[in-house]
Amino acid sequence: MRELRFEQVSVRFGSRRRGTVAVDAVDLVVPAGAVVGLVGESGSGKSTLARAAVGLAPLSGGRILLDGRPVRDVSREAGRPPLQMVFQDPYSALDPRMSIGDSIAEAIPRHPAPASAQRRAEVGRLLELVGLPADRAGVRPDELSGGQRQRVALARALAGRPEVIVADEITSALDVSIQGAVLNVVRDLQRQMRLTMLFISHNLAVVRYVSDIVAVMYSGRIVEYGPVADVLGDPQHPYTRELLAAVPRAGVAVPEAPEPVADAAPPDPHQPPAGCRFHPRCPVGPLVLPERDVCRTADPAGAGHRNLAACHFAAPAAVAAVG
Amino acid sequence: MAGGSSRRWGRAVRSPLGVTAAVLLLAVLLLAVFAPMGWQARADAVHPADILQGPSGDHPAGTDLLGRDIFARVLVAARLSVELALAATGLGVLVGLLLGTAPLLLGRRAGRWAGALVNVAVAFPSLLLALFFAVVFGVGAKGAVLAIGLATAPAFARLTQTMAATVAGRDFIAAARIAGVGRVRILLRHVLPNIAEPLVVAATMAAGSALLAFAGLSFLGLGVQAPGYDWGRLLGEGLAQIYIHPAGALAPAVAVVLAAMAFNLAGEVVARAIGLRSAESGTPAGPVTAPPPRAAAATEPAAPLLAVENLRVTFPSLGAQISPVREVSLRLRPGEAVGIVGESGSGKSLTALAIAQLVAAPGRVDADRLEFLGADLRGGGAAAHRRLLGTSLAMVFQDPMTSLNPTHRVGHQLAEVVRRHQGADRRSAWARAVDRLHAVRIPAAARRARQLPHEFSGGMRQRAMIGMGLMASPALIIADEPTTALDVTVQREVLRLLENIRTADSVGLLFISHDVTVVAQVCERVLVMYAGRIVEDLPSGALLQDARHPYTRALVAAVPGMETDRDRPLAVIPGRPPDPARLPSGCAFAPRCPLATEVCREQDPPLAAYDGDRRVACHHADLAPVAVAPYRTTAGRDES
Numbered sequence: 024m025r026e027l028r029f030e031q032v033s034v035r036f037g038s039r040r041r042g043t044v045a046v047d048a049v050d051l052v053v054p055a056g057a058v059v060g061l062v063g064e065s066g067s068g069k070s071t072l073a074r075a076a077v078g079l080a081p082l083s084g085g086r087i088l089l090d091g092r093p094v095r096d097v098s099r100e101a102g103r104p105p106l107q108m109v110f111q112d113p114y115s116a117l118d119p120r121m122s123i124g125d126s127i128a129e130a131i132p133r134h135p136a137p138a139s140a141q142r143r144a145e146v147g148r149l150l151e152l153v154g155l156p157a158d159r160a161g162v163r164p165d166e167l168s169g170g171q172r173q174r175v176a177l178a179r180a181l182a183g184r185p186e187v188i189v190a191d192e193i194t195s196a197l198d199v200s201i202q203g204a205v206l207n208v209v210r211d212l213q214r215q216m217r218l219t220m221l222f223i224s225h226n227l228a229v230v231r232y233v234s235d236i237v238a239v240m241y242s243g244r245i246v247e248y249g250p251v252a253d254v255l256g257d258p259q260h261p262y263t264r265e266l267l268a269a270v271p272r273a274g275v276a277v278p279e280a281p282e283p284v285a286d287a288a289p290p291d292p293h294q295p296p297a298g299c300r301f302h303p304r305c306p307v308g309p310l311v312l313p314e315r316d317v318c319r320t321a322d323p324a325g326a327g328h329r330n331l332a333a334c335h336f337a338a339p340a341a342v343a344a345v346g
Numbered sequence: 347m348a349g350g351s352s353r354r355w356g357r358a359v360r361s362p363l364g365v366t367a368a369v370l371l372l373a374v375l376l377l378a379v380f381a382p383m384g385w386q387a388r389a390d391a392v393h394p395a396d397i398l399q400g401p402s403g404d405h406p407a408g409t410d411l412l413g414r415d416i417f418a419r420v421l422v423a424a425r426l427s428v429e430l431a432l433a434a435t436g437l438g439v440l441v442g443l444l445l446g447t448a449p450l451l452l453g454r455r456a457g458r459w460a461g462a463l464v465n466v467a468v469a470f471p472s473l474l475l476a477l478f479f480a481v482v483f484g485v486g487a488k489g490a491v492l493a494i495g496l497a498t499a500p501a502f503a504r505l506t507q508t509m510a511a512t513v514a515g516r517d518f519i520a521a522a523r524i525a526g527v528g529r530v531r532i533l534l535r536h537v538l539p540n541i542a543e544p545l546v547v548a549a550t551m552a553a554g555s556a557l558l559a560f561a562g563l564s565f566l567g568l569g570v571q572a573p574g575y576d577w578g579r580l581l582g583e584g585l586a587q588i589y590i591h592p593a594g595a596l597a598p599a600v601a602v603v604l605a606a607m608a609f610n611l612a613g614e615v616v617a618r619a620i621g622l623r624s625a626e627s628g629t630p631a632g633p634v635t636a637p638p639p640r641a642a643a644a645t646e647p648a649a650p651l652l653a654v655e656n657l658r659v660t661f662p663s664l665g666a667q668i669s670p671v672r673e674v675s676l677r678l679r680p681g682e683a684v685g686i687v688g689e690s691g692s693g694k695s696l697t698a699l700a701i702a703q704l705v706a707a708p709g710r711v712d713a714d715r716l717e718f719l720g721a722d723l724r725g726g727g728a729a730a731h732r733r734l735l736g737t738s739l740a741m742v743f744q745d746p747m748t749s750l751n752p753t754h755r756v757g758h759q760l761a762e763v764v765r766r767h768q769g770a771d772r773r774s775a776w777a778r779a780v781d782r783l784h785a786v787r788i789p790a791a792a793r794r795a796r797q798l799p800h801e802f803s804g805g806m807r808q809r810a811m812i813g814m815g816l817m818a819s820p821a822l823i824i825a826d827e828p829t830t831a832l833d834v835t836v837q838r839e840v841l842r843l844l845e846n847i848r849t850a851d852s853v854g855l856l857f858i859s860h861d862v863t864v865v866a867q868v869c870e871r872v873l874v875m876y877a878g879r880i881v882e883d884l885p886s887g888a889l890l891q892d893a894r895h896p897y898t899r900a901l902v903a904a905v906p907g908m909e910t911d912r913d914r915p916l917a918v919i920p921g922r923p924p925d926p927a928r929l930p931s932g933c934a935f936a937p938r939c940p941l942a943t944e945v946c947r948e949q950d951p952p953l954a955a956y957d958g959d960r961r962v963a964c965h966h967a968d969l970a971p972v973a974v975a976p977y978r979t980t981a982g983r984d985e986s
């Protein structure tokens with residue numbers, strides 16, 4: 024397993040003048056054998072970052088590296104793609120005309136070409152790995168439940184023997200009773216095989232359960248990054264705190280936001296606000312605390328702050344944590 | 347699914363249309379193959395004595411200028427006519443497929459050129475194109491095939507392009523690309539099989555049109571040249587003599603029309619069989635039927651806001667009746683918030699639709715009691731009920747985009763509600779709409795009211811939907827998964843809004859969700875549904891720690907929370923919910939239940955009251971708390 028590293032990655036849709044910068048100069052590291060959970064609201068650019076990693080969205084800037092080398096080079100050398108992706112919608116992820124065994128077999132590397140008996144055995148092994156009986160390889164996707172389809176999609180991703188797996192909201196279309204089973208498979212596989220994984224979800228509890236590291240995305244940028252316990256236990260960016268506060272809790276009344284920012288809309292991706300992109304919504308920003316005028320003009324950087332929080336007023340990084 | 351499609355095929359082919367098409371097509375094809383063998387000699391025999399005879403016993407359609415039998419010639423011409431039409435169609439399909447799939451094969455830039463070419467070509471009338479090509483390729487059968495083939499291609503390319511683009515946008519194509527599958531292979535293995543059926547339909551119909559087009563070209567003298575002849579040529583020859591005897595023109599004309607019809611009808615039948623066209627159309631909503639009145643219970647408390655007893659929703663399914671909602675009883679006081687939780691397919695939404703009288707036929711809603719604001723809603727359809735529901739009941743759905751009309755301004759859509767139900771004038775309706783948008787805390791409501799739904803963010807759209815519900819003064823809001831598609835931060839805003847409305851105006855709230863945590867946060871009481879029944883009814887404070895039904899406990903345990911132990915596997919519920927068409931006997935949860943015993947498999951447990959107002963449907967409810975532990979909060983954390 025290898026380390027996946029995004030360096031100043033930008034993705035722009037549309038023209039240079041009127042387009043949307045969905046991902047804006049993102050630096051992100053997914054260490055070898057670790058799961059990085061990526062959270063953030065809808066439209067913050069999570070899926071775009073994931074699609075850029077697997078080559079489905081063209082980069083307009085920056086590089087994506089595997090152990091320090093461009094993904095494309097690694098791919099060419101190995102003769103197979105080093106990254107695999109699992110998608111959100113279990114109903115569109117599998118070809119309805121193909122048996123699930125064929126879908127999985129298609130992803131098995133063709134160099135060197137395995138004998139067909141070998142291929143069949145490998146399909147069976149992968150199905151067992153994700154908790155499905157090997158003899159179901161012949162069924163069509165429409166005979167499977169959503170959760171079972173997601174497991175097939177996971178098996179297909181593993182078939183390519185990838186260095187890294189990108190999972191984009193793989194449980195959000197599933198019922199809770201099925202979600203648990205899929206998350207257990209992800210967790211077990213990750214522990215057995217030491218997979219490197221970028222796990223995207225807007226559900227903080229799910230991310231907390233499967234991830235070692237959490238990255239928080241807001242308006243195309245990573246605004247906080249660190250070990251799960253640090254980011255969720257001691258959040259430094261006000262947006263992370265917002266996300267945590269918004270997690271529904273039984274028996275706790277729905278909390279109110281401070282008046283001046285209560286009705287603020289999410290940022291318009293065509294024209295992100297100047298200064299700190301979160302300032303129109305920040306409950307401790309310039310709209311609530313007028314003396315924090317700097318937030319309107321200066322774009323905060325993560326470096327030097329605890330959890331690399333991109334906020335002018337985040338606590339400084341502890342000296343010990345730097346080394 | 348496979349069973350369903352073969353059933354559709356059977357139905358389509360056995361329909362009168364299907365039989366007609368099959369017989370016609372078979373006849374045309376048999377004629378094309380065998381006619382020249384049987385009648386060639388007769389068709390070519392020249393009888394100088396019988397020139398231009400009318401129909402007779404010997405010559406059913408008369409004879410031509412050389413005294414040849416026209417009927418035999420028409421039969422023999424079937425081969426050339428059909429051959430040419432098929433060749434032209436084949437050519438058109440091939441060129442169309444190449445052009446249509448070019449964007450997939452060649453990548454973005456070259457694909458755009460192919461697309462532009464197709465767009466220009468589609469804009470030309472195809473007969474004009476055919477004439478143009480006929481001139482370019484020269485007069486004759488070969489030129490005509492090329493001409494008609496190339497004239498068919500653009501429409502076919504357009505169809506292929508559109509459908510291929512739809513399939514190509516789906517995730518399994520992305521997965522194949524990531525797996526390094528080449529473009530040609532993706533096209534052959536994933537795209538073409540998924541668009542093949544509609545293409546076959548289009549090709550069959552195109553063959554019919556090609557047949558007509560050939561007749562046209564040959565008739566004009568641009569197609570088949572003497573001594574060869576197809577129907578078009580025979581038609582031309584016959585028409586020259588039409589005043590002498592009309593049968594000579596009629597015979598080839600009938601042949602062309604019948605053959606073209608055979609192809610078109612066959613295409614239509616295939617289209618129906620694969621579900622491109624629906625044979626049956628929608629029917630209006632069925633009424634709620636009231637079963638014979640039972641003796642009214644004497645101990646009814648003061649009229650509640652909503653009272654439902656023994657609600658059942660039934661659909662006909664393959665000859666049998668299935669009831670995805672059964673024995674549902676619930677009650678809501680003014681200002682009360684009641685939640686319904688359950689897995690997908692458990693009947694949550696259908697219960698809500700039944701209460702709001704929105705179940706469409708052939709669905710049937712039965713109930714012993716269905717009262718809203720004291721009015722009996724059974725018996726259905728009465729204008730008074732519709733007005734009552736229109737003004738006092740607000741529905742909020744999961745996806746506001748599907749309930750808002752994308753082409754109308756949001757403010758107009760809100761205003762429409764009071765204009766329809768209360769006959770308010772335009773200006774005051776608009777003012778009320780702006781006021782309501784303001785009430786649901788949409789910033790700059792006056793400006794926003796003039797925008798279209800897609801200019802709103804997801805959370806704003808959902809708030810606008812709630813605002814629409816508030817245009818009248820509802821006494822009850824039914825919200826079906828209103829925040830499922832939203833982020834936590836937006837979800838919080840919507841929940842807060844519902845909470846504020848409820849407490850400010852004593853509005854009842856029936857809140858449907860699959861998320862036990864959200865329901866426990868928003869509601870006072872929770873109803874848990876499984877396989878169409880309410881299996882537990884309890885105060886929301888008891889949901890997470892003190893539920894008595896094994897299913898409720900399993901459902902709660904399966905949801906990871908912010909305190910879940912990361913080192914233990916998540917609790918799962920083994921198996922799947924039962925199919926409403928095949929409910930097990932006894933308790934529907936028994937196949938998945940850790941506590942199931944013999945009695946569970948034999949008797950469906952009744953929903954029994956205990957502890958005052960709690961209800962549970964389980965034979966072993968007293969055992970559940972011990973047997974199904976709430977894994978959700980780790981013991982360690984609770985104790986330390």
Ligand SMILES: Nc1ncnc2c1ncn2[C@@H]1O[C@H](COP(=O)(O)OP(=O)(O)OP(=O)(O)O)[C@@H](O)[C@H]1O
Nearest residue numbers: 036043045064065066067068069070071072225292
């Ligand atoms: N193909 C595209 N063309 C134009 N804009 C796009 C395209 N795909 C995404 N965007 C825009 O890029 C931004 C980021 O979108 P993205 O899908 O990455 O968000 P996300 O964080 O994954 O959201 P969600 O949680 O809803 O999945 C959004 O503003 C979106 O509208």
Ligand code: SF4
Nearest residue numbers: 299305308318334335
């Ligand atoms: S920089 Fe200012 S506006 Fe931005 S998050 Fe920090 S406090 Fe809020």
Ligand code: SF4
Nearest residue numbers: 933936939946964965
């Ligand atoms: S009745 Fe029996 S099977 Fe049904 S939930 Fe109770 S214990 Fe389980």
Ligand SMILES: [Mg+2]
Nearest residue numbers: 069070071192
């Ligand atoms: Mg996404």
